Amino acid sequence: MTLEERIEQSETRVCTTVFPFLTNHHDTLFGGKAMAIMDEVSFMAATRFCRKRLVTVSSDKINFEKAIPSGSIIEAVARVESVGRTSLKVRVNIYLEHMYKEGRELAIQGLFTFVALDDNKKPIPVLEGIEIDN
Secondary structure, three states: OOOOHHHHHHHHHEEOOOOOEEEEEEEEEEEEEHHHHHHHHHHHHHHHOOOOOEEEEEEEEEEEEEOOOEEEEEEEEEEEEOHHHHHHHEEEEEEEEEEOOOOOOEEEEEEEEEEEOOOOEEEEEOOOOEEEEE
């Protein structure tokens, strides 16, 4: 399997409905909840990519471009963007769909970095033991 095929196969999508218990006093998706969704879906994509124990080490610039109102559908799409020796970066885009209108638009985006760990919680190579065709 090539690196691009592995990235393609590990892409992860999660959809949910924004119910009132997920919103803030503006009746829009609470930012902290959005970040939790992003961290979780990026973790799934990263784990599917390398099948190693991973920890989140950073969330790089998260852009809240559009408020997500209660009653919307959102889709979080996570895709591995780059691979280092012991770390990898996953881009997450959250798309907003209005419940009763066609189309969707990018609402939030961010980049999450993970490090692979061994049983002693020491960093290990992300691709160690994984066959990658060139």
